[in-house]
Amino acid sequence: MSQTSLTRFLIEAQRAGQLNPELRLLIEVVARACKRISVAVGKGALGGVLGDAVAGDGGDSINVQGEAQKKLDVLSNEILLEANAWGGHLAACASEEMDHCQPIPDAFPRGNYLLVFDPLDGSSNIDVNVSVGTIFSVLRARDDGPAEDAHFLQAGSEQVAAGYCIYGPSTMLVLTVGHGTHAFTLDREQGSFVLTRRDIQVPVATKEFAINMSNQRHWDAPMQAYVSDLLAGREGPRGKDFNMRWVASMVADVHRILTRGGIFIYPWDRKDPSKPGKLRLMYEANPMSMLIEQAGGAATDGRRRILDIEPGELHQRVPVFLGSREEVEAATRYHLEHDARG
């Protein structure tokens, strides 16, 4: 049976009226950049790009989030910026690695989309050879003026496309344009992404949760109660045993959940009470939530749908509960019932 390449899939989607030629081109360009990042990541130590970035390496050693940058963080960010060197389809880019968005240079035709991305999420895992990934989200440019940070501040429900590329034993691009979530595997011999899963469905129920348990003493009461009941297993109120996984690479954990179900949780914790969570809304929570919802799952911040949150700043953080719908609803119920008791 003939294979369906990403290009063919996007042309069919365009013919079905699911996206326009400009958005199709943008997705193709992002996919091409991910192939270049996959090559760099795949070289490992042989590529001379493992380890921490150092000042003057094309970026400071600390990013705008105050986090240590890896050389591959800086390289991946540059590849994505370069790849989108303004092929007439973007108004601006924003990234975890950049303090502010980057409007297109005047020399180029202004496009109608905004691209926001985490160039290499989970990069702390690179040096130990664990899967990492690129996460991206596409929004409509708001007006004709030069794009600025404020134009990116749109609720996740406004996304026109979202996806990630996971650099693991195989490189896979997982994508939605609002009509289901689909997975493409990179055929390295052909150099093209091939459709390997159409219209992914997240199992509604699960027995597997993903969380960093070392933070348990810092969680609030509803989180303590929820996880305690998970750990109580079949003898507890949930009446079933649960398994736990935590890769500490959101792309890897979410990919597992899209593949076999589960719930991914990064809740608020009092380690830094000023921060509402660790994960970023615009280029981690929103794109992953769109992918999960398009696959029949659910995504909340413990109380409200993530895609309904109106962002206040580009690098805003948010608590994240996403995955199998029944389990996300159960975790959210613990929080809402706690709030209702006052």
Ligand code: P6P
């Ligand atoms: P922790 C990676 O740094 C990341 O942003 C996500 O990819 C991942 O889920 C999370 O942080 C891991 O956080 O606190 O367990 O290292």
